[in-house]
Amino acid sequence: MAAQAIKSAYDGASPAISPRKVLLQAVDLCHGYEARGEKVVALDNVNLTIHEGDFVTVVGPSGCGKSTLARIFAGLTMPSSGQALYDGKLIQGASKERGMVFQELAILPWRTVAGNIAHGLEIAGTPKAERARRVAELVSLIGLEGFEDKYPRELSGGMRQRVAVARTWATKPPVILMDEPFAAVDAITRITLQEELIRLTHATNRTVVFITHSVEEAVFLGDYVVAMTARPGRVLEIVPIPPMGSERTWEDMIKDPRIEAISAHVFELVRGRKAPTARNEGH
Amino acid sequence: MSASNSSMGRFRLVSWHMTALSLLAMLLAWLIIASPIGVPSYVIPGPFAVGEAWWDAASSGRLFIDILISVQRLLLGAAVGISTGILFGFIVGLSPTARVAVEPVINAMSGIAGIAWIPLALAWFGTGLGMSTFVIWNGMFFVVFANTALGVSRVQPSLAESVLTLGGGRWDIIRSVILPGAAPDILTGLRVGLSFAWRSLIAAELLGAPQGLGQWINQSATLQRSDRILAGCITIAVLGVILEYLLVSWIAARTVVRWGTITDASRGGAQ
């Protein structure tokens, strides 16, 4: 299914059909919310196949169901119809296999930076020394040395987001769902974090579903971009990005004309100005 | 109030001064009211007469026996009131089914004035610790319960969900999310509940329990010793402040104030 969808129309960019195993799958996924008698269709017939080691970015306008999709994959929301599968099995609840960075930054105000990062390790029963080592490693990775004993209210919004990412990353879940994790980070820090994130995922072979409303971010980070449209939330097109290597930088990307063309295309897609080029699955 | 760090120290000093100043003003007003140009001393005895009455009771040792008895009753009643209030508050806050089943009954019961139970409590428990414990529990339970239930239901759901995605279970959520998240409201419940507990205790002692500060006030009233009555009231007020500090403010300073999940008036606002 995905093999068809990941069919590129661009400059001979080779389709990223991988022999790797399928890790996450959405099959005819539909989800509606009912609030005060009114029904909202958040997701309408979404099909998606994500392979182990993929870095998938999901981009779309506000309200198109991105968070809903992430929550269904996390096992926090049960879809109205259709199936969400992890490793071939139906997702029936949350699990430490699928970590999540929440859009509303679910870090605990009563735990320090170190306490938040160590939380998952504590739950897993990791020995204290190992925990401290891992926390120190992550703290330096997110550039918060010296802030270990600060409480979240003493941090800036961007620092809090970095803590939220590290907290999820600490337990090394095979799948990491990130719901607009860099939204409150300044542009300069964001670039550093993005480059770091790419290196980290490649080095650790994580599967990442990264949600964003920024087309540039989606194109820069993703192996392929899932472009969504709102009301009802649908997958418009799955756009593969030519492999740039894990050492890619913003400078490389900006200079590449293929990337520029893809960005322009995705931008028009999510703005609803252009019909999808690849065949949209399920329709 | 967004006091900057440098001005915060000054503000704290000022707020401390304000407390002392208002106490001093009250003392002054009392002196004037109780002076020869004010009301007669059998209506409102002056600070010196009250101090003397307090010293008499204290030096005979009787006051401390009464204090000990009252504090013992209060602590026992408060322990039962706090633990049941928090327990039921958690159950109702966590389970919608329990909320529907239990809350209307508890709300209906909470409307009945505490003092109304005292004659019944005397009949059920006699004049021992059982009676005072029941009366204090009755005065305290509802406010601790209601605040705990409110606090538990107000915790941001995604905080609990984040623990699930970290592999945590129900117990992890209760311990690391619900309890600290509900702490500001639980502490408010304790603070209000403790003042209710004191009122209930003194009412119970006035109306029947042997010994204790309330009984001392009762006997002083029969002897028409208004100086002793006031000495008793002031003793209760001071004990109330000390106990509130030990049970609420001390805990709050080490938890919610430190985390910044509550603003602390005595520090000029934490935010």
Ligand SMILES: Nc1ncnc2c1ncn2[C@@H]1O[C@H](COP(=O)(O)OP(=O)(O)OP(=O)(O)O)[C@@H](O)[C@H]1O
């Ligand atoms: N708990 C809820 N109850 C009712 N409706 C909801 C709920 N959560 C989301 N919705 C609705 O579902 C739709 C999709 O919401 P969702 O949060 O998935 O969008 P999103 O793509 O993440 O948006 P954003 O980019 O603004 O975060 C929206 O129209 C929203 O109003």
Ligand SMILES: [Mg+2]
């Ligand atoms: Mg969202």
